[in-house]
Amino acid sequence: MKTGYHLPNILWLCTDQQRYDTISALGNPHIQTPNIDNLVDTGVAFTHAHCQSPICTPSRASFLTGMYPSTVHGCINGNEIWDDAAPLITKTLADVGYDCGLVGKFHLSGAQGRIEPRVNDGYRVFDWSHHPSDDWPTSHAYAEWLKNQGHAYKDLMDRYGHIPEELHQTTWCANQTIDFITQSRYTPWLFSFNCFDPHAPFDAPHEYVDRFDLDSLPGPIFQASDIEAQQRLASMNFQTESTDPASFNGKLYQAQYWAMIELIDQNVGRIMQTLDETNQRDNTIVIFTSDHGDMTGDHGLRLKGCRFYEALVRVPLVLSYPDQFKQGLQSDALVELVDIVPTLLEVAGLPIPETMQGKSLLPILTGSTNGDYHRDSVRSEYYKVLSGTASYATMIRDQRYKLINYHGHELGELFDLELDPNEFENLWNNPDYTEIRFQLMQKNFDALAFAVDTGSPRVSGF
Numbered sequence: 001m002k003t004g005y006h007l008p009n010i011l012w013l014c015t016d017q018q019r020y021d022t023i024s025a026l027g028n029p030h031i032q033t034p035n036i037d038n039l040v041d042t043g044v045a046f047t048h049a050h051c052q053s054p055i056c057t058p059s060r061a062s063f064l065t066g067m068y069p070s071t072v073h074g075c076i077n078g079n080e081i082w083d084d085a086a087p088l089i090t091k092t093l094a095d096v097g098y099d100c101g102l103v104g105k106f107h108l109s110g111a112q113g114r115i116e117p118r119v120n121d122g123y124r125v126f127d128w129s130h131h132p133s134d135d136w137p138t139s140h141a142y143a144e145w146l147k148n149q150g151h152a153y154k155d156l157m158d159r160y161g162h163i164p165e166e167l168h169q170t171t172w173c174a175n176q177t178i179d180f181i182t183q184s185r186y187t188p189w190l191f192s193f194n195c196f197d198p199h200a201p202f203d204a205p206h207e208y209v210d211r212f213d214l215d216s217l218p219g220p221i222f223q224a225s226d227i228e229a230q231q232r233l234a235s236m237n238f239q240t241e242s243t244d245p246a247s248f249n250g251k252l253y254q255a256q257y258w259a260m261i262e263l264i265d266q267n268v269g270r271i272m273q274t275l276d277e278t279n280q281r282d283n284t285i286v287i288f289t290s291d292h293g294d295m296t297g298d299h300g301l302r303l304k305g306c307r308f309y310e311a312l313v314r315v316p317l318v319l320s321y322p323d324q325f326k327q328g329l330q331s332d333a334l335v336e337l338v339d340i341v342p343t344l345l346e347v348a349g350l351p352i353p354e355t356m357q358g359k360s361l362l363p364i365l366t367g368s369t370n371g372d373y374h375r376d377s378v379r380s381e382y383y384k385v386l387s388g389t390a391s392y393a394t395m396i397r398d399q400r401y402k403l404i405n406y407h408g409h410e411l412g413e414l415f416d417l418e419l420d421p422n423e424f425e426n427l428w429n430n431p432d433y434t435e436i437r438f439q440l441m442q443k444n445f446d447a448l449a450f451a452v453d454t455g456s457p458r459v460s461g462f
Contacts, residue, residue, distance in 0.1 A: 008321065009283055010287070014287075015195055015290040016198070017200075018264075019293030019296065019311045020314040030212070036288060038272070044361075046331050048314065048333065048378075050335070050337070050397070052337060052380055055292065056105075058382075058385060065087070066338045066342050067086050069381050079110075084119060088120065089344055093348060098189060099124055100125075101190075103125075103141075133153050134153045141176075146167060195264060212258065218254075219245060220297025233411065235409060236307070236389070236406055237388050238303075238307060239386070241300075293314060295312060309423050310423065329364075331372065333364065338356075359375065377396050378396070381394050391406070396447060400416065401417065402423070414426065414427040414436070416433075
């Protein structure tokens with residue numbers, strides 16, 4: 001798209017565990033997100049963006065490579081090592097002159113009580129901090145910063161029950177971002193703002209939680225039938241069991257989760273103000289997304305695991321670049337997070353490898369194609385991701401239907417998202433949907449085969 005000194009900066013804002021329905025401008029009337037709303041108003045918001053795994057490591061392995069988790073061997077949450085099966089977009093851009101930095105999570109490996117080792121990531125600045133607590137075997141950047149302020153995470157939580165805003169990890173991430181983007185340089189830059197929020201534990205300042213009138217909140221999506229439905233899937237690994245949201249005060253839980261997002265929004269505003277003040281906004285692509293969602297009490301479940309409800313696999317995706325991209329476009333096209341990498345490659349004028357499953361969003365972003373269509377279907381994978389029960393499952397969904405195969409079990413789910421958008425009625429065994437189930441299973445099987453990395457070398461002539 002552009003070359004030389006005209007290459008745009010890239011500010012990549014990636015939250016952790018933020019579901020799609022958490023932005024005011026995209027339909028949530030209960031939450032205040034004016035700064036993210038501004039990105040929606042000045043950019044393109046993809047309302048049906050789906051991650052390629054409902055868990056951190058495989059999702060990040062995919063959206064940093066443009067390839068599915070199974071293809072790049074990045075399937076287990078907290079792999080001991082990153083297999084380096086495909087180049088990371090940050091390294092590719094660093095190799096053509098981008099100055100790259102990161103603050104917060106990376107999570108292609110490690111993090112299960114282990115400090116994450118560096119890989120060929122391309123980052124000059126690497127202020128790594130996974131979950132913010134101070135119980136790591138060695139310290140991390142946020143814990144060191146807190147220590148220099150005369151504090152420790154556990155002590156603050158014991159004293160207040162939350163982390164004050166000025167000392168919060170999200171605030172620190174914004175501080176480090178602002179420091180990076182205000183540095184003097186003669187090259188384009190890419191910065192990854194990877195805060196840990198709104199991932200549990202919910203440690204947002206109490207004043208953010210207190211903004212919500214609990215009585216007016218909708219609470220989690222739940223029916224009594226959910227308990228039985230989740231018991232049927234009990235052999236599939238998940239971090240919580242399904243219980244009636246009344247048992248854990250579902251509306252308060254929702255408010256605590258949304259409070260974390262409002263804190264993120266506040267810091268997004270600080271960062272965007274800095275871009276404006278330094279006259280960099282017009283030459284900076286801003287990406288706002290998340291690695292996956294959170295059940296937040298829907299169907300009686302909290303956190304994440306081997307399920308593929310919209311709350312888990314559908315995430316925010318907004319790209320704002322007023323100088324070149326459409327403004328105020330809300331696209332309902334089906335897109336995947338693997339589509340980010342080929343988009344950035346095309347922006348930088350670099351080739352998109354044939355082996356990459358991602359598909360550039362640039363035609364929609366620039367208005368050269370209709371924003372209503374990008375893919376026929378999207379998919380997501382779960383392969384023995386978490387510790388405990390080894391679960392294997394894949395999801396495929398088109399504009400109307402979603403099918404989940406729980407591999408190795410006589411279990412599956414089929415939802416008609418047009419008639420049942422909250423995914424209550426499993427049509428897997430409904431004889432009226434036999435043909436639809438067969439067609440989606442065939443597409444899912446094809447997708448599994450096409451995701452295989454055939455490796456190298458290639459036989460001559462093929």
